[in-house]
Amino acid sequence: MLNSEGLVDIRLNKGAYVAEPPLDNVFHMFEAMGIMEGNCARLACERLADADLAELEKLHENLEEHYKNGDQESYMDCNHVYHTFVQEKAGNPVLSKMVSNLRDVILLHRYRQIYRPGRFSESMEEHRRLIEAFRARDGERAERLMRAHLEKQGLALVSYYAELGFKKVQDN
Secondary structure (H helix, E strand, O other): OOOOOOOEEEEOOOEEEEOOOOHHHHHHHHHHHHHHHHHHHHHHHHHOOHHHHHHHHHHHHHHHHHHHOOOHHHHHHHHHHHHHHHHHHOOOHHHHHHHHHHHHHHHHHHHHHHHOOOHHHHHHHHHHHHHHHHHOOOHHHHHHHHHHHHHHHHHHHHHHHHHOOOOOHHHO
C-alpha cells in the first residue's frame, strides 16, 4: 500500500526504502493542502463558538510555549492537533475527510520542514497572524493566511529535498 501511494520504493532483492519524492509532487501536495485547509480556516472562523475559540487560544498558547522552549518536536505535535481542530470546526465532513487523507500522505514530509533554518520562527509568526484572524472572526484573512502557511511549508520542503539531490518529475 505504501508503494502504491509513492511513499516506499520496493527494490527487487534489496528490500523497501523510503521513496525520494519528486519535488513537483511535494509542492503540489502542499499547495492542495493549503487550498483545502484554507477553506477549513474560513469555514471554522465563521462557525467557531466562543468555547471553540477559547480551545484554539489554548492550542496557540501551547505552540508559543513549545516555541519558547525550542522544542520543535512538541511544537509539531501540537501543530498537528491545532490544524486538525480547525479542520473539524469547519463543520464539513466531506472536506474534513479529504484533508485527513492528504494529511496522512504528507505527514512524513511535513515534520521535516520545521528543521530548515528560520522555518521554526516563520511558522510561529504565521500562527500568530492566524490566531489574530480567528479572534477577529475574519474568515477571508484566515483562509489566505492558512493557505500561505501551507505553501511556505511546501517550499521549505522542496528546498530541503533539492539540497539532498531529489529531482523534479521532469528530470527523472
